[in-house]
Amino acid sequence: MEKDHFAVRADGYDTTDYRLKYVEEMARSILDTVPLTKEMVLMDFGAGTGLLTERIAPYVGRIIAVDISPSMIEQLEQKRETLPCELETLQMDLCQEPFPSEKVDGIVSTMTLHHIEDVPTLFRRFRQTMKPGAFLALCDIDSEDGTFHTLDTGVKHFGFDRKEIMQWCEEAGFVDVRCSDSTVIVKPHGEYPAFFLSGRAPGGKLR
Numbered sequence: 730m731e732k733d734h735f736a737v738r739a740d741g742y743d744t745t746d747y748r749l750k751y752v753e754e755m756a757r758s759i760l761d762t763v764p765l766t767k768e769m770v771l772m773d774f775g776a777g778t779g780l781l782t783e784r785i786a787p788y789v790g791r792i793i794a795v796d797i798s799p800s801m802i803e804q805l806e807q808k809r810e811t812l813p814c815e816l817e818t819l820q821m822d823l824c825q826e827p828f829p830s831e832k833v834d835g836i837v838s839t840m841t842l843h844h845i846e847d848v849p850t851l852f853r854r855f856r857q858t859m860k861p862g863a864f865l866a867l868c869d870i871d872s873e874d875g876t877f878h879t880l881d882t883g884v885k886h887f888g889f890d891r892k893e894i895m896q897w898c899e900e901a902g903f904v905d906v907r908c909s910d911s912t913v914i915v916k917p918h919g920e921y922p923a924f925f926l927s928g929r930a931p932g933g934k935l936r
């Protein structure tokens with residue numbers, strides 16, 4: 730396995746004020762846009778310690794939380810009993826290993842895409858694990874000057890250009906692709922706008 734870039738961060742990850750604020754606002758972008766039901770099974774890609782998972786959990790039946798980092802999954806496991814939905818945790822590299830065979834109703838993710846080298850391929854792989862009409866709802870930062878991260882946690886992109894990431898999404902076959910403002914992440918050394926990207930797998934609407 731690749732190095733666990735988050736090993737030194739996992740303990741205490743949830744105590745950073747700016748992080749709690751942006752995850753709250755990113756979760757709001759998703760909850761305000763995607764109609765969720767207790768019948769749904771979602772994948773949280775790069776779930777980390779579960780900051781997004783716990784905000785989505787009241788509205789869905791089950792979350793498959795996927796993360797490459799054993800130390801982040803360990804933190805998430807400690808929240809299992811408090812989550813108001815079923816939880817499955819999978820410690821795996823979704824860029825290298827086969828996707829779970831179960832098809833999901835949607836994929837959510839916050840602040841993970843910039844850790845993925847080949848995002849167009851990941852988008853095509855997402856499609857394989859989604860039901861017809863399933864939704865994609867992802868948040869990440871806009872293009873930045875490389876100052877966002879102060880520690881190397883396996884960063885592969887200094888944010889994204891919205892037009893380019895929408896194009897990758899459409900080329901992977903998603904429809905109704907949209908991108909809008911989500912939040913502005915305020916760190917002590919700078920402010921970083923973040924976007925909300927949504928789309929739908931073709932082949933029917935879930936509702």
Ligand SMILES: C[S@@+](CC[C@H](N)C(=O)[O-])C[C@H]1O[C@@H](n2cnc3c(N)ncnc32)[C@H](O)[C@@H]1O
Nearest residue numbers: 775776777780796797798801822823839841844
């Ligand atoms: C910045 S954290 C975001 C965690 C969480 N989504 C949040 O917003 O608090 C990025 C997460 O992506 C995970 N990650 C990075 N590359 C991955 C991959 N190839 N497959 C699965 N998870 C990955 C990292 O281990 C880390 O937990």
